[in-house]
Amino acid sequence: MAGTKTLLMLENYIGGKFLPCNSYIDSYDPSTGDVYCRVPDSGKEEVEAAVEAARAAFPGWSARSPQERSQVLHRLADLLEQALEELAQAESKDQGKTITLARTMDIPRSVQNFRFFASSILHHTSECTQMDHMGCLHYTVRAPVGIAGLISPWNLPLYLLTWKIAPAIAAGNTVIAKPSELTSVTAWMMCKLLEKAGVPPGVVNIVFGTGPRVGEALVSHPEVPLISFTGSQPTAERITLLSAPHCKRLSLELGGKNPAIIFEDANLEECIPTTVRSSFANQGEICLCTSRIFVQKSIYSEFLKRFLEATKLWKVGIPSDPSASMGALISKAHLEKVRSYIKKARAEGAQILCGEGVDKLSLPPRNQGGYFMLPTVITDIKDESSCMKEEIFGPVTCVVPFDSEEEVIKRANSVKYGLAATVWSSNVGRVHRVAKKLQSGLVWTNCWLIRELNLPFGGMKSSGVGREGAKDSYEFFTEVKTITIKH
Numbered sequence: 001m002a003g004t005k006t007l008l009m010l011e012n013y014i015g016g017k018f019l020p021c022n023s024y025i026d027s028y029d030p031s032t033g034d035v036y037c038r039v040p041d042s043g044k045e046e047v048e049a050a051v052e053a054a055r056a057a058f059p060g061w062s063a064r065s066p067q068e069r070s071q072v073l074h075r076l077a078d079l080l081e082q083a084l085e086e087l088a089q090a091e092s093k094d095q096g097k098t099i100t101l102a103r104t105m106d107i108p109r110s111v112q113n114f115r116f117f118a119s120s121i122l123h124h125t126s127e128c129t130q131m132d133h134m135g136c137l138h139y140t141v142r143a144p145v146g147i148a149g150l151i152s153p154w155n156l157p158l159y160l161l162t163w164k165i166a167p168a169i170a171a172g173n174t175v176i177a178k179p180s181e182l183t184s185v186t187a188w189m190m191c192k193l194l195e196k197a198g199v200p201p202g203v204v205n206i207v208f209g210t211g212p213r214v215g216e217a218l219v220s221h222p223e224v225p226l227i228s229f230t231g232s233q234p235t236a237e238r239i240t241l242l243s244a245p246h247c248k249r250l251s252l253e254l255g256g257k258n259p260a261i262i263f264e265d266a267n268l269e270e271c272i273p274t275t276v277r278s279s280f281a282n283q284g285e286i287c288l289c290t291s292r293i294f295v296q297k298s299i300y301s302e303f304l305k306r307f308l309e310a311t312k313l314w315k316v317g318i319p320s321d322p323s324a325s326m327g328a329l330i331s332k333a334h335l336e337k338v339r340s341y342i343k344k345a346r347a348e349g350a351q352i353l354c355g356e357g358v359d360k361l362s363l364p365p366r367n368q369g370g371y372f373m374l375p376t377v378i379t380d381i382k383d384e385s386s387c388m389k390e391e392i393f394g395p396v397t398c399v400v401p402f403d404s405e406e407e408v409i410k411r412a413n414s415v416k417y418g419l420a421a422t423v424w425s426s427n428v429g430r431v432h433r434v435a436k437k438l439q440s441g442l443v444w445t446n447c448w449l450i451r452e453l454n455l456p457f458g459g460m461k462s463s464g465v466g467r468e469g470a471k472d473s474y475e476f477f478t479e480v481k482t483i484t485i486k487h
């Protein structure tokens with residue numbers, strides 16, 4: 001355990017108060033491998049306190065009008081925006097991502113999440129049907145469910161946490177959120193803004209700590225009727241199991257093994273830089289990242305040559321370097337896991353064309369213990385290989401050739417995941433046809449990660465259960481009732 005003198009010490013935020021914890025976990029700076037922060041190691045006791053606070057806050061918060069709640073969300077968005085630079089610096093240090101990505105994507109999107117749901121909550125309508133022959137009118141009303149349990153991962157820390165908190169409180173719920181123990185700092189910083197934004201005590205409670213301790217205490221608590229989770233599939237299975245005795249409502253956003261399908265008529269000028277980005281953005285640690293690139297045979301050699309050239313320009317640097325395209329991976333354990341996939345691929349006879357084990361990484365002496373690796377491109381690999389089947393969640397992508405449309409759809413669909421696919425072609429008919437046949441909750445054609453927050457976001461098959469977005473999140477975070485009036 002590290003000495004505590006110079007370390008950043010986080011506290012839980014419960015009932016509008018910062019509260020210390022009995023025990024703490026070390027949190028590492030991924031760019032150096034040094035402990036720099038200590039995170040509360042909360043458990044059942046803290047969840048109990050948070051439930052009490054959330055329960056007490058619920059009647060007042062849920063009774064406010066959507067307009068009143070919307071104003072609070074707008075104020076919070078403004079305060080986050082004012083603190084953008086400070087939050088971006090903190091996110092980059094805590095997660096290992098580049099400062100540029102934190103400044104241009106993570107924190108702006110966190111701000112947008114509050115603004116978006118502050119607006120969308122004002123525009124929902126309910127349903128009404130007539131049954132004149134029975135002299136009846138039927139209509140629906142929606143009400144917040146109660147205390148929402150929100151569990152978020154380490155890859156897009158504030159971005160994904162706010163994507164859950166914003167719709168939950170906009171709809172009138174109170175929440176208990178548990179960020180990843182690996183990246184808790186920006187959630188704690190946001191807590192400092194809640195009172196000023198006008199969020200009443202107990203509406204947003206944040207308990208820090210590990211999944212098995214505080215995560216499970218939250219999921220198992222009988223007074224938390226709904227859980228929204230983003231993370232890995234094995235954890236989702238555990239959450240499902242623990243929620244089953246209480247019949248909880250679950251939203252599960254899980255992993256992907258996302259294909260990019262590149263047809264011979266693709267615009268390679270646009271396709272290549274976008275596919276480099278979709279493979280390696282945020283060190284490949286986004287569930288939407290491309291990890292299987294299928295290229296039509298007639299352009300395979302040209303694509304591979306140009307893709308490799310572009311990948312080699314994707315600069316790995318320390319997170320604070322504004323010219324870096326990629327920073328450090330989240331943890332030593334994760335770096336080792338990602339490297340193990342490359343080892344396996346090599347042992348199976350695949351070719352590693354660039355990156356890990358091929359090129360040399362150059363880092364300042366202070367960062368030699370950081371969790372860095374180069375973007376890695378694998379080829380000559382079989383569809384059955386674990387690199388082509390399992391989520392690696394790192395800067396590794398496989399490039400393989402295909403012949404026909406029918407063949408590539410079958411191969412793209414041949415994994416257990418179904419989250420996000422990209423299709424590159426200038427043939428509009430083909431683009432529609434292929435998009436429709438892919439088993440994927442999201443299909444981007446001739447682009448990647450252009451988000452329309454109104455529309456459903458989520459995966460098929462093992463990539464998840466449920467959807468998030470304006471209407472979908474509203475429906476998840478509210479209980480619907482059908483009322484019949486006989487007149």
Ligand SMILES: NC(=O)C1=CN([C@@H]2O[C@H](COP(=O)(O)OP(=O)(O)OC[C@H]3O[C@@H](n4cnc5c(N)ncnc54)[C@H](O)[C@@H]3O)[C@@H](O)[C@H]2O)C=CC1
Pocket residue numbers: 151152153154155178179180181209210211212214215216219230231232233235236238239253254255256286287334391392393
């Ligand atoms: N969005 C995604 O698709 C993500 C996928 N992953 C995948 O998962 C792999 C493992 O990463 P992890 O950090 O271990 O993901 P994870 O699924 O274990 O962690 C996500 C969140 O769940 C919590 N958690 C863990 N165990 C829990 C439990 N038993 N009950 C309640 N909450 C629990 C964690 O503390 C964290 O807040 C990655 O290598 C990657 O492949 C990881 C993060 C995000």
Ligand SMILES: N/C(=C\C=C\C(=O)O)C(=O)O
Pocket residue numbers: 153155156160163230231253285286287288451457
């Ligand atoms: N859920 C994830 C990304 C979501 C992105 C978005 O909503 O735009 C993930 O990487 O886990």
